[in-house]
Amino acid sequence: MAPDGRIPMSVLRNATIFVPPWPAGGPSGWLTFNDGLFVEPHIGDVRVTAVAYGDVDRDGAQETVVNVHGGYTYGSWQLLALDRTSAGKIRTIGPVVATTGQVKRISDSFTVTPAGLVKANLADFLVRADEDQTIPQWQTRVYGWRSSRFVQVAGPRSFPPNPRVTELSVTASALVLGQAESGLRHGTLRVTVTVNKPVAPHHVALTFDMAPSLLREGNGWTSARVEEEGHGWLQVHLDNLPSPTLGKSQTFTFGFARAQSVTRDNFVTVTAESWAAKNKYMVDLATWNNATTVEISTVG
Ligand SMILES: [Ca+2]
Numbered sequence: 001m002a003p004d005g006r007i008p009m010s011v012l013r014n015a016t017i018f019v020p021p022w023p024a025g026g027p028s029g030w031l032t033f034n035d036g037l038f039v040e041p042h043i044g045d046v047r048v049t050a051v052a053y054g055d056v057d058r059d060g061a062q063e064t065v066v067n068v069h070g071g072y073t074y075g076s077w078q079l080l081a082l083d084r085t086s087a088g089k090i091r092t093i094g095p096v097v098a099t100t101g102q103v104k105r106i107s108d109s110f111t112v113t114p115a116g117l118v119k120a121n122l123a124d125f126l127v128r129a130d131e132d133q134t135i136p137q138w139q140t141r142v143y144g145w146r147s148s149r150f151v152q153v154a155g156p157r158s159f160p161p162n163p164r165v166t167e168l169s170v171t172a173s174a175l176v177l178g179q180a181e182s183g184l185r186h187g188t189l190r191v192t193v194t195v196n197k198p199v200a201p202h203h204v205a206l207t208f209d210m211a212p213s214l215l216r217e218g219n220g221w222t223s224a225r226v227e228e229e230g231h232g233w234l235q236v237h238l239d240n241l242p243s244p245t246l247g248k249s250q251t252f253t254f255g256f257a258r259a260q261s262v263t264r265d266n267f268v269t270v271t272a273e274s275w276a277a278k279n280k281y282m283v284d285l286a287t288w289n290n291a292t293t294v295e296i297s298t299v300g
């Protein structure tokens with residue numbers, strides 16, 4: 001008779017379990033958990049977080065499926081099927097599914113069906129606890145044991161593009177303030193936003209960090225929203241600008257003026273954000289290119 005592979009969570013939390021290698025790296029092999037946690041100093045920690053039971057190999061006895069989480073704030077997950085040997089030792093049948101490629105998260109809400117199939121809930125994006133939890137797309141995929149490994153037997157095999165994830169960049173021309181007229185120098189700044197991939201925002205927002213000595217003029221500032229920063233500088237927000245389509249750029253033009261007597265604070269920083277709808281920000285896959293600092297120079 002097949003061994004009973006139903007292992008209570010209270011036992012798993014203090015058991016030695018073979019954890020297969022993580023696609024993204026991390027502690028693996030025979031790990032001994034202490035109160036649900038294994039810590040390898042300077043490398044990472046691994047936790048057992050949830051469990052479900054069912055006869056995944058159809059031998060008439062139950063096995064254990066456990067969710068194992070590796071890493072700190074961001075991390076990896078894998079669902080492992082466990083059994084007992086005839087001697088009673090916990091053995092790992094194999095990974096059911098692990099985070100890799102498009103799959104960034106495996107929920108604790110997995111189940112084993114009466115037919116021994118594992119229904120896993122997977123997400124395409126990993127958000128921190130303090131981020132908008134509606135950003136990930138979730139899918140249910142079903143896995144079955146097929147003689148030597150688990151294979152997907154039902155559910156979608158890929159995620160569609162996520163409407164909350166984009167990658168845009170911003171560049172700007174130099175800001176040259178011309179010869180003074182009536183004590184004021186005038187200049188124009190051209191800011192170009194490019195949507196690189198994979199989804200175009202509904203609209204984009206620009207924020208200008210600028211000295212109060214820099215004055216705004218012209219039509220580009222209609223509907224600007226101004227906040228004072230702690231150190232006296234201003235944050236000027238344009239919350240709703242038309243987004244370029246995917247792969248395209250859009251250039252916005254902004255007029256500035258400054259008193260001839262001002263010679264310091266010769267830069268302005270422009271930051272771009274993307275929005276899927278009002279109150280629905282988008283995640284940018286590369287934030288390093290979302291801001292640019294423009295030097296201000298004068299002629300004449
Ligand atoms: Ca079984």
Ligand SMILES: [Ca+2]
Nearest residue numbers: 168284286287
């Ligand atoms: Ca970006």
